[in-house]
Structure formats: C-alpha cells, structure tokens
Amino acid sequence: MSAMVDSDSVYAIAESVxxxxxxxxxGLLLPWEGDLPQFADPLYAWVDLLGEWQGRAALTxxxxxxxxxxxALLMMGDDEVVSDADLIDAFGEIANVVGGNVKALLPTxxxxxxxxxxxxxxPHEGGSLSQELRLSWRGQPIVVAVWLFG
Amino acid sequence: MRALVIDDSRTMRRIVSGxxxxxxxxxxxxxxxxxxxxxxxxxxxxxxxxxxxxxxVMDGLTFVTQVRADPALRDITLMMVTxxxxxxxxxxALAAGAHEYLIKPFTADAIREKLExxxxxxxxxYV
Ligand SMILES: [Mg+2]
Numbered sequence: 001m002s003a004m005v006d007s008d009s010v011y012a013i014a015e016s017v018x019x020x021x022x023x024x025x026x027g028l029l030l031p032w033e034g035d036l037p038q039f040a041d042p043l044y045a046w047v048d049l050l051g052e053w054q055g056r057a058a059l060t061x062x063x064x065x066x067x068x069x070x071x072a073l074l075m076m077g078d079d080e081v082v083s084d085a086d087l088i089d090a091f092g093e094i095a096n097v098v099g100g101n102v103k104a105l106l107p108t109x110x111x112x113x114x115x116x117x118x119x120x121x122x123p124h125e126g127g128s129l130s131q132e133l134r135l136s137w138r139g140q141p142i143v144v145a146v147w148l149f150g
Numbered sequence: 151m152r153a154l155v156i157d158d159s160r161t162m163r164r165i166v167s168g169x170x171x172x173x174x175x176x177x178x179x180x181x182x183x184x185x186x187x188x189x190x191x192x193x194x195x196x197x198x199x200x201x202x203x204x205x206x207v208m209d210g211l212t213f214v215t216q217v218r219a220d221p222a223l224r225d226i227t228l229m230m231v232t233x234x235x236x237x238x239x240x241x242x243a244l245a246a247g248a249h250e251y252l253i254k255p256f257t258a259d260a261i262r263e264k265l266e267x268x269x270x271x272x273x274x275x276y277v
Contacts, residue, residue, distance in 0.1 A: 020255035090161040097254045100233020
C-alpha cells in the first residue's frame with residue numbers, strides 16, 4: 001500500500017504546499033540530512049482520511065517552528081506574537097492541504113476530517129506508517145507522516 | 151467587484167482575500183456555507199464566491215447546490231478553492247453548478263489566471 005503513496009509523491013505535495021502557500025518560492029523545504037533530533041516541544045497538525053481507505057496525514061515540528069509557519073502564512077512580522085487561535089488555524093490548514101492532496105493519491109476517495117492541532121498525536125486504531133518524510137524548513141526539522149489503513 | 155470568500159480556515163480566508171484585494175476586489179468573508187448564505191440573504195451583492203469544500207455546518211458543495219437553486223443568485227460566479235483535487239470531485243462540483251475549480255495549494259498567479267478566464271479581471275497584457 002505504500003506504493004500508491006510513495007515518498008516522492010508526498011515530498012512533491014509538501015514541496016508545493018510550502019512553496020505556494022508559505023515561502024512564495026521553491027527550495028526552502030529540503031530533505032533533512034543526518035539523524036533527526038528528538039523533538040523537545042513538539043506540535044502536531046493532522047487530518048484523518050475517512051472512507052474505504054482510511055488514514056491520516058500529520059506534520060510534526062517544534063512549537064517555535066509552527067509559530068514561524070503561522071507567521072509566514074499570515075504574513076506577520078518576525079517578532080509578532082501568534083495567537084493560539086491563529087496558530088491552530090494556520091498550522092492545521094497546512095495539514096489540511098497536505099491531507100487533501102494525499103487523499104487524491106488513493107485508489108478510492110472518501111472524505112477528509114477537519115484539521116486538528118495538539119501537543120500530542122492521538123493513536124489511530126490499527127495504523128501502520130506508510131511514509132515518513134524528514135524535512136528541513138529554514139533549517140528546522142519538520143516531519144510529514146502518512147498512515148494508511150486500507 | 152465584490153467577492154465572498156468562504157473557508158473555515160481564517161488563514162486561508164486571509165490569503166484568498168489578500169490576493170483578491172490586489173486584483174481590485176472588495177471582499178466579504180464567511181466561515182462556512184450557511185454563514186455565506188446568511189450574508190447573501192442579508193442583501194449583500196457579490197460578483198464572485200470563492201468556496202472551500204471541506205467545512206463544518208455546511209460544506210462547499212451544498213452551498214453551490216443551494217445557490218444554484220435560487221434564481222435570484224444566478225449572477226454570482228462560483229469558484230471552488232479546495233484541496234479536493236480528484237477528478238471525480240471536480241466533476242461533481244462542476245455538475246452542481248460551480249464555474250471554476252482551483253486546487254489548494256495555489257499561487258496568486260493561479261487565482262488571477264482563473265479570474266481572467268472568467269472575465270472578472272482584465273487579462274494581463276504581455277509585452
Ligand atoms: Mg476547509
């Protein structure tokens with residue numbers, strides 16, 4: 001099942017989301033080189049894929065990176081404080097767009113859950129990891145993971 | 151020109167609205183289809199609606215269907231702006247009455263091109 005959601009496709013999705021929505025330019029999202037450091041203060045954004053093919057698409061970053069992503073999306077200054085509501089909305093929308101495009105790779109499409117953001121990622125029953133991309137955005141680690149339970 | 155930007159994500163509403171402002175539109179925002187219908191019912195006239203699909207309370211496809219069922223709203227141009235990128239979903243939205251379909255993620259240029267195509271902004275002159 002990982003064949004239909006291969007890492008190149010997920011990387012292409014992540015790359016287009018970051019270049020179109022966040023950076024306005026390509027090349028700021030790169031593969032992470034070397035070992036990924038343990039997240040000290042992780043924040044997760046995810047959407048569940050519902051229907052015949054069930055799954056989840058999730059992003060993990062350090063909380064300060066999630067704040068930086070929200071500032072970039074909302075065109076805020078580097079020292080502006082991001083409210084919790086804006087953080088959840090902006091980081092969640094990135095997961096929503098990634099998840100919607102991952103859903104399109106599946107053989108049959110169901111529906112997308114609404115995006116969620118939290119400091120813990122609740123386990124998904126019977127989940128098996130399909131892809132885990134370790135990426136670097138402006139030098140900070142971001143993990144994009146896709147689970148499928150077809 | 152006035153546009154109604156319908157998306158449950160205020161981040162996305164701000165991105166879409168910002169792009170439309172640069173193209174000379176005024177914008178009104180709604181967080182789901184029902185809120186958007188309420189805006190239209192209150193007498194606000196819009197030329198364009200940019201519609202997310204996946205929203206609580208009333209999704210974008212239901213909104214399109216409801217607008218198309220109301221002859222008083224027939225002048226509004228309906229453009230889906232959504233992560234639902236499968237061909238089958240595009241066909242469903244167009245069959246329900248949407249005029250155009252823009253897949254997230256999109257660039258500001260992509261919105262402008264769709265609106266040029268729809269005749270809502272003048273075509274950019276290429277020298
Ligand atoms: Mg949405």
